[in-house]
Amino acid sequence: MKLKSGCFLQHLHLDEVYCLLSVRNAAALAEYVQFLDDLCFPDLQFYCFLCYVTDPNKDQIVPLFDLLERNVRGRIGFNELYVVACILLSHKNHLKRQFIHRHVGPAFQLLDVDRDNMIDFNEFEATRFLFNIQKEELKKIFKDFDISG
16 A cells, blocks of 8 residues: 555654654644544544545455454554554655564554464465565565464
């Protein structure tokens, strides 16, 4: 997923060391989200938000919502939206690898579709759109990170 030019998130930046938003940028994101809804997005609002800021298709948004919405409330909270914003900005700022290394725990939880504390190749392939991983890169990256075989 790549950010669309002219959208609100284009004006935010990640810190290059920690791959997080500055306090000012996080506050701007919170204010933006609160303007849209009370810091939570139901599935339709999340879908519309992602269509506004990026270029995913329905087959990507629905699984992403399910991955983020793990507590079965039917809504995405600000924390989950913050992670999505950081992932999108890591693409824009060419910090994908740094983001994954800095935030390996949350990235792993996001990619672990069936929540068995392991990411198999099918899960990795199904979620590769989050980090704009091309099919050619997929096997190499999976082999590099696969420590359990």
